[in-house]
Amino acid sequence: MARAVAGGTSLEEIPGTVVKFDGEIRKNPDRTWHRDIDRYPFPAVELLDWSLYRALTVQAPFYTMVTTRGCPFKCRFCSQIYAGNTVRFRSPENVVDEIELYVRKHGAREIVFFDETFTLNKARVMKICELIRERGLVFRFDMRTRVDSLDEEMVLALREAGGQRVHFGIESGSQEILDRMGKQTTVDQVRTAVSLCKRHGFSTRGYFMIGYLGETPQTYAETLKVARELDLDWASFSITTPLPQTHLFDEARSLGLVDEGFWRDYTLLKSPRLQFPIIESEYWDEARLQKMLKRAYSSFYLRPRMVWRHLAGLHGWGGLRDLAGGVRVMLSLQR
Numbered sequence: 001m002a003r004a005v006a007g008g009t010s011l012e013e014i015p016g017t018v019v020k021f022d023g024e025i026r027k028n029p030d031r032t033w034h035r036d037i038d039r040y041p042f043p044a045v046e047l048l049d050w051s052l053y054r055a056l057t058v059q060a061p062f063y064t065m066v067t068t069r070g071c072p073f074k075c076r077f078c079s080q081i082y083a084g085n086t087v088r089f090r091s092p093e094n095v096v097d098e099i100e101l102y103v104r105k106h107g108a109r110e111i112v113f114f115d116e117t118f119t120l121n122k123a124r125v126m127k128i129c130e131l132i133r134e135r136g137l138v139f140r141f142d143m144r145t146r147v148d149s150l151d152e153e154m155v156l157a158l159r160e161a162g163g164q165r166v167h168f169g170i171e172s173g174s175q176e177i178l179d180r181m182g183k184q185t186t187v188d189q190v191r192t193a194v195s196l197c198k199r200h201g202f203s204t205r206g207y208f209m210i211g212y213l214g215e216t217p218q219t220y221a222e223t224l225k226v227a228r229e230l231d232l233d234w235a236s237f238s239i240t241t242p243l244p245q246t247h248l249f250d251e252a253r254s255l256g257l258v259d260e261g262f263w264r265d266y267t268l269l270k271s272p273r274l275q276f277p278i279i280e281s282e283y284w285d286e287a288r289l290q291k292m293l294k295r296a297y298s299s300f301y302l303r304p305r306m307v308w309r310h311l312a313g314l315h316g317w318g319g320l321r322d323l324a325g326g327v328r329v330m331l332s333l334q335r
């Protein structure tokens with residue numbers, strides 16, 4: 001936009017913007033998408049001091065990457081659904097060029113892939129793994145995916161290339177809620193994917209949603225039970241947020257459970273609530289949901305097996321310091 005304005009382009013001619021023109025607010029046409037996303041330059045990581053960045057489960061120095069844009073699935077709670085459910089991939093060569101830059105020039109020990117579903121295209125993943133091995137790049141990596149989007153051949157190749165950790169959007173332990181979410185996965189697929197990754201030495205993390213539309217005490221209990229039964233190393237639980245422009249928001253709004261104008265007021269700093277909206281039900285209000293969230297965390301982490309696993313996996317004083325930070329967060333949740 002700055003370039004367009006400096007070059008004398010009218011404000012009305014800049015796609016993808018909303019502008020005030022002659023005192024009137026106008027929404028310009030949407031920006032067209034480039035199919036070829038290899039065209040974008042790599043981030044200028046040299047402008048940041050990466051020694052300032054740490055994470056509990058990731059070895060520093062680490063860098064983050066995104067190798068795809070979009071997601072073809074249609075989960076009803078996810079904002080990707082309004083991005084057109086298209087997915088664009090960077091080529092394996094382009095991805096591995098960026099990895100090589102971080103590993104060789106910036107000393108990366110770990111790379112965190114933030115793609116929605118890193119393993120969406122098997123042929124591409126296999127090629128990325130092959131190029132990593134061919135170029136002799138030694139580093140660990142971390143990725144996010146779905147339980148139905150990987151198989152044993154891919155898991156083996158990923159592990160051999162340095163794969164360390166897999167994050168799964170599991171969402172619920174109740175098949176009824178998974179179906180209601182439009183997740184298109186089954187609880188059996190969850191069990192299979194987690195056990196496959198564990199068998200081949202991956203650390204695993206599951207993400208779960210609490211208080212989805214239609215959730216009952218029974219489905220909540222099923223989620224906690226499945227989370228504990230799976231051989232996950234980490235679990236994250238969140239209270240469901242009906243995000244704007246999702247089917248979940250439309251559904252909750254049509255049932256009178258969320259205020260139609262919430263997100264507009266929130267964006268304009270006019271909302272009386274500082275927190276995001278939740279979905280209340282006959283079973284719980286907001287305070288009760290917060291208690292359910294705390295219970296989910298304590299029932300998962302405060303087990304002798306989990307405490308021992310995390311203590312045994314510590315790497316030196318830095319690991320102990322980061323774990324202490326994690327425990328502080330846990331204790332603050334208990335208040």
Ligand code: SF4
Pocket residue numbers: 071072073074075078079080081116117146169
């Ligand atoms: S939740 Fe994940 S799999 Fe589902 S639409 Fe969103 S990004 Fe895709």
